[in-house]
Amino acid sequence: MKTKNWAVGKELLPDRLSIIQEAAEFLRAGKLVAFPTETVYGLGADARSTEAVEGIFRAKGRPSDNPLIVHIADKSQLHDLVDRVDETSCRLMDACWPGPLTLVLPVKPGAVSPRVTAGLATVAVRMPEHPLALALLRAAGCPVAAPSANRSGRPSPTEAQHVRDDLDGLIDGIVDGGPTGVGVESTVVEVDADGRVHVLRPGGVSAERLAQLVPEAQIVAAAHDDGADGYGAVAAGGAAGPDAPAGGRDGGAQPLTATAPKSPGMKYAHYAPRGRLTLVRGDSAERVAAYIRQELDAARSRGEVTGVLTVAERASLYTADLVVPCGSLAEPESVARGLYAALRRFDDAGATFILAETPEERGIGAAVLNRLRKAAADRVVEV
Numbered sequence: 594m595k596t597k598n599w600a601v602g603k604e605l606l607p608d609r610l611s612i613i614q615e616a617a618e619f620l621r622a623g624k625l626v627a628f629p630t631e632t633v634y635g636l637g638a639d640a641r642s643t644e645a646v647e648g649i650f651r652a653k654g655r656p657s658d659n660p661l662i663v664h665i666a667d668k669s670q671l672h673d674l675v676d677r678v679d680e681t682s683c684r685l686m687d688a689c690w691p692g693p694l695t696l697v698l699p700v701k702p703g704a705v706s707p708r709v710t711a712g713l714a715t716v717a718v719r720m721p722e723h724p725l726a727l728a729l730l731r732a733a734g735c736p737v738a739a740p741s742a743n744r745s746g747r748p749s750p751t752e753a754q755h756v757r758d759d760l761d762g763l764i765d766g767i768v769d770g771g772p773t774g775v776g777v778e779s780t781v782v783e784v785d786a787d788g789r790v791h792v793l794r795p796g797g798v799s800a801e802r803l804a805q806l807v808p809e810a811q812i813v814a815a816a817h818d819d820g821a822d823g824y825g826a827v828a829a830g831g832a833a834g835p836d837a838p839a840g841g842r843d844g845g846a847q848p849l850t851a852t853a854p855k856s857p858g859m860k861y862a863h864y865a866p867r868g869r870l871t872l873v874r875g876d877s878a879e880r881v882a883a884y885i886r887q888e889l890d891a892a893r894s895r896g897e898v899t900g901v902l903t904v905a906e907r908a909s910l911y912t913a914d915l916v917v918p919c920g921s922l923a924e925p926e927s928v929a930r931g932l933y934a935a936l937r938r939f940d941d942a943g944a945t946f947i948l949a950e951t952p953e954e955r956g957i958g959a960a961v962l963n964r965l966r967k968a969a970a971d972r973v974v975e976v
């Protein structure tokens with residue numbers, strides 16, 4: 594298949610509207626179109642069409658029991674998708690939409706293909722904060738299912754080139770709107786019958802921000818991913834160890850219980866670079882650097898192609914085949930913005946042994962740490 598490339602630029606200039614119309618026409622015809630959002634590029638298809646949605650799973654090589662997020666441009670579209678919206682969800686969407694918050698809500702039977710919900714009684718919905726995404730969704734006029742536009746197991750794409758690298762020839766078109774902003778995916782939440790807000794996936798809206806928005810609600814942090822089988826289980830070590838859930842220290846969060854809502858996506862290994870990635874954590878920045886330097890030396894003498902993921906302020910501390918400064922300590926958001934592109938660079942360089950420093954687990958740092966842990970398949974060294 595020939596993949597069409599629409600170069601649009603981030604701003605939706607009037608002369609580009611016809612491009613958006615064409616891309617929307619593709620979606621309405623059941624085709625697959627990648628488009629930028631404020632978090633990462635999504636791979637969109639008409640959420641009502643089982644055939645179109647099956648195309649997403651095929652192109653990504655994604656397990657089909659992992660449900661997809663449905664994207665809308667207008668709150669009025671919500672009534673066609675969901676049965677009811679509880680008060681807490683309503684307040685969260687009022688405060689955060691458009692923006693990087695996804696709400697899991699009871700699905701209206703028949704509103705979307707069962708392939709979107711993977712047979713669950715709920716559907717995940719979000720309204721992205723990106724002018725091109727909103728224009729495309731509006732022009733398409735249908736709910737659009739869109740997971741991140743990467744091959745399954747690869748870092749999510751934050752530039753159109755990443756989408757081309759993974760999916761060229763496998764999808765119908767790519768709307769190129771330049772680099773995305775937030776850099777990690779949306780926060781996925783589900784409000785339970787008791788009004789507790791379960792964070793199923795930490796993301797662009799922090800647990801601390803959720804707690805500010807609904808101060809009376811308990812924010813229940815994401816259970817730590819427990820590997821290959823099962824999901825939603827509480828990791829050994831609980832809230833006291835490095836597995837502390839997002840916001841655990843600040844938000845008064847509790848670990849998930851066996852009856853808590855679960856996010857099927859949590860059971861899959863995601864975002865894995867091809868080399869072996871290990872996270873290095875510790876209270877002392879000097880000890881972390883010393884450990885990383887020593888391990889790099891050892892790896893080099895074994896003949897490994899070495900890499901380090903760090904921040905701009907600390908890049909000069911290291912010598913490796915590839916030292917990637919990802920954002921700045923002074924601006925945690927910049928680390929999130931650069932994370933996936935940084936992980937891809939290690940693949941391009943053929944790195945076989947990669948060590949990564951980790952951000953503090955608060956604010957956007959919780960989402961970054963969550964993605965890094967997945968990329969590292971939970972290899973974490975405490976020094």
Ligand code: TXA
Nearest residue numbers: 632635660661662715716717740741778779856857858
């Ligand atoms: O930022 C984002 O959210 C990006 C951009 C493209 O919008 N999209 C994205 O979609 O990350 P996807 O499909 O890769 O992630 C969907 C996540 C998975 O963790 C999935 O398990 C969870 O949302 N999810 C979807 N539907 C769900 C449901 N009904 N109940 C619980 N979790 C659900």
Ligand code: MG
Nearest residue numbers: 740741742749
């Ligand atoms: Mg994804």
